[in-house]
Amino acid sequence: MKKQQTDIAVVGFALFSMFFGAGNLLFPPYLGLISGGSWLISLGGFILADVGLSLLVITAAAKCEGELDTVLCRAGNIMAKLIGIASVLCIGPLLAIPRTAATTYEMGISPIIGSTGTLAPVIVSIVFFGLTLFLTIRPSKVVDIIGKILTPALLIALAVLIIIGIISPIGGVSEKALIENSLFAEGISQGYLTMDALGAAALATVAISSISERGYNNPKDKVKLTLKAGLVAGLALTLVYGGLTYLGSTLSTAYGVDTPQASLMVVITNSLLGYPGKLVLCIIVSLACLTTAIGLTSASAKYFASISNNKIKYETVVIVVCLFSAVVSNFGVSTIIKFSAPVLEIVYPVLIALVVMTIFGEKIKNDNAFKGAGYVTLFVSLLSVLSNLLSINQIRDLLNLLPFASIGFNWILPAIVGAIIGGFIKNKSDDEKQISKYA
Structure with missing residues (x-):
């Protein structure tokens, strides 16, 4: 029993560190800043979109042995590959992994060395991804390196x-919020941007592999231990988010909504600890971002090796991901975040809808229900993003009439309708064979 508890703690802390990266440092303090005295409201939305959805995805992934394609497969091979590849690219070399190196430089290194031209971020990205490559190339050691060594230092x-x-609070907390939008919806939006729910299925694969290597071969034991490790990670994330959001709220009387997110943690640590705060922040940022980069690189490599039936080797993907991410990271945090928002607003809702249906998969006999929910959600998400990007007010106003639109979930009712309609369409495949996967 003691060994089991130790294993759960190590894997749980490793999951926490793999989740807790660039976005998790950037967004909670900013939420506190714009929310003022109402910071608990925005924190609630953030935790729902980040921790809550991540735990849902881990639950679904654990039931499917950590295979993302298996979570999505009942919506059809096309949808599974489309959303699976898009999700892994978002949490991988296109967005999340490059953001870790960019944040390490902007929040951790730059405040110490100052502005030194364009060469410094290039050198930081080379060193950062050199370490990531070295620590990720042996997949069996990833969780132990993170859970036993790096996470305690970060915490x-x-x-x-x-x-x-x-x-010793930095300053006063503003009685009024600094924005007029729904704080809960803002929290959800910022929670999306962490990309944790997208990464949860892939990171669950890393956790399950580690659990198997520790001698737990019974499928039910692996699911149970993975879920317990997920709860450990979720609790740790919630406590840290609460603390960081509160710290941000203590700046709400002195700073405005136009304050760059990457600079807030610099202000906080300088105000609380003076110059040594820069060193503390450098340690926090570097460890948080490195552990996330290791976890996401390993998860991305496992996924692409898996869908290629190992024709593309794990080690090869790790090298390619590190090289590509090093290049993208030099575009900077703000550019990466700006590019990521519309992509995530399309992919996230589809993944969430299919994950929720997977959890209750044994009760849904017709695969067309999954397809209906998936494609309708994708359509609504595309309309939402395009109407915002192109300022098509008529479509935007129509979508805002849907239930839960004010908190960022205008796709829920269409997804339910799509699932019901799909459920009435006769399924040509062998239903019982499909259902047995989720029993």
């Missing part, structure tokens, strides 16, 4: 900062 540094900020 200690974060705890020191948060406790000092609670004991």
Whole structure:
């Protein structure tokens, strides 16, 4: 029993560190800043979109042995490959992994060395992804390296900062929020941008592999231990998010909504700890981003090796991901975030809809229900993003009439309708064979 508890803790802390990366440092303090005294409301939306959805995805992935395509397959091979590849690219070399190196430079290194031209971020990205490559190339060691070594150092540094900020607040907390939009919806939107729910299925694969290597071969035991490790990670994330959001709220009387997100943590650590705060922040940012880069690189490599039936080797994908991410990281945090938002608003809702249906998959006999929900959700998400990007007010106003639109979930009712209609369409495949996968 003691061994099992230790294994759950190690895997759980490793999951926490793989989740807790660039976006998790950027967004909670900014939410606190714009929310002022109502920071708990925006924090609730953030935790729902980040921790809540991530735990849902881990649950679905654990039931499917951690295979993302298996989570999505009942919506059809085309949908599974489309959303699967899009999700892994988002959490991989296109967005999330490059953002870790960019954030390490902008929040951790730059405040110490100052502005030194364009060469410094290039050098940082080379060193950062050199370390990522070295620590990821052996997949069996990933969880132990993160869970036993890097995570404790990260948690200690974060705890020191948060406790000092609670004991000696930086400034006053504004009574009114600095934005007029729904704070809960803003929290959900910022939670999307962390990309944790997208990464959860892929990271669950890493966790399940580690659990198997620890001698747990019974499928039910692997699911149970993966879920418990997920809860450990979720609790740790919630506590840290709460602390960081509160720290941001103590700046709400001194800074405005136009404050760059990457600079907020610099302001917080300088205000609380002075110059040593820059060193503490450098440690926090570097560890948080490195552990996330390791986890996401490993997860991305496992996925692409799997869908190629290992024709493309794990090690080859790791090298390609690190090289490509090093290049993209030099575009900077703001550019990467700006590019990622519309992509995530399309992919996230489809993944969430299919994950929820997978959890209750044994009760849904017709695969066309999955297809109906998936394609309708994709259509609504595309309309939402295009209407915002192109300022098509008529479509935007129509979508805003849908239930839950005010909190960012205008796709829920269309997804339910799509699932019901799909459920009435006769399924040509062998239903019982499909259902047995989820029993």
